[in-house]
Amino acid sequence: MKPIFRRRCLGCHSATEARAGLNLETYAGVMKGADAGDIAIPGRPGSSALYKAVAHEGDGIPRMPLNQAKIPDTEIAVIQEWIQKGVLENATSIPKGPTISNLDFKPSDLNRPPVRRSCRKVSRSSAFRSPPVRTR
Numbered sequence: 001m002k003p004i005f006r007r008r009c010l011g012c013h014s015a016t017e018a019r020a021g022l023n024l025e026t027y028a029g030v031m032k033g034a035d036a037g038d039i040a041i042p043g044r045p046g047s048s049a050l051y052k053a054v055a056h057e058g059d060g061i062p063r064m065p066l067n068q069a070k071i072p073d074t075e076i077a078v079i080q081e082w083i084q085k086g087v088l089e090n091a092t093s094i095p096k097g098p099t100i101s102n103l104d105f106k107p108s109d110l111n112r113p114p115v116r117r118s119c120r121k122v123s124r125s126s127a128f129r130s131p132p133v134r135t136r
């Protein structure tokens with residue numbers, strides 16, 4: 001998300017230039033939203049001003065970036081998926097709200113938690129030691 005915001009939005013929505021009261025520079029800023037209210041509702045891109053603004057699907061939501069061409073569809077899709085999957089701060093965050101609104105959900109690598117590898121150490125000597133032999 002950060003590279004998209006940095007490239008397309010921070011000129012008008014940063015800490016120093018927060019048009020509409022919106023600062024997209026930090027996660028906290030995104031969660032705080034704009035003067036008009038929340039911009040990203042976890043699991044509901046279609047109801048989120050952030051998605052509607054960039055997809056130009058807003059009823060009453062200004063089209064972003066303001067007075068410029070729509071951003072590429074691939075970037076709109078990233079924003080949509082990010083909201084759909086719960087507006088997570090980073091790859092290991094736990095969703096705060098419902099994130100699956102239909103059964104077409106397909107996991108992608110974007111927000112998959114890291115694979116946990118077993119870290120039990122097996123020393124060479126114990127691994128190759130033969131079982132005790134019973135002698136009667």
Ligand code: HEC
Pocket residue numbers: 005008009010011012013019020022034036037038039049050053054061062064065066067071
């Ligand atoms: C050239 C300046 C400019 C750029 C670039 C820009 N914005 Fe905005 N943005 C504005 C202004 C000004 C408003 C307030 C417009 C209004 O209320 O009519 C606004 C409003 C918004 C709102 C509406 C909040 C609400 O609920 O009404 C959202 C969401 C938003 N911008 C997101 C973005 C995103 C995401 C990007 C980057 C893809 C972006 N903007 C790029 C100037 C800009």
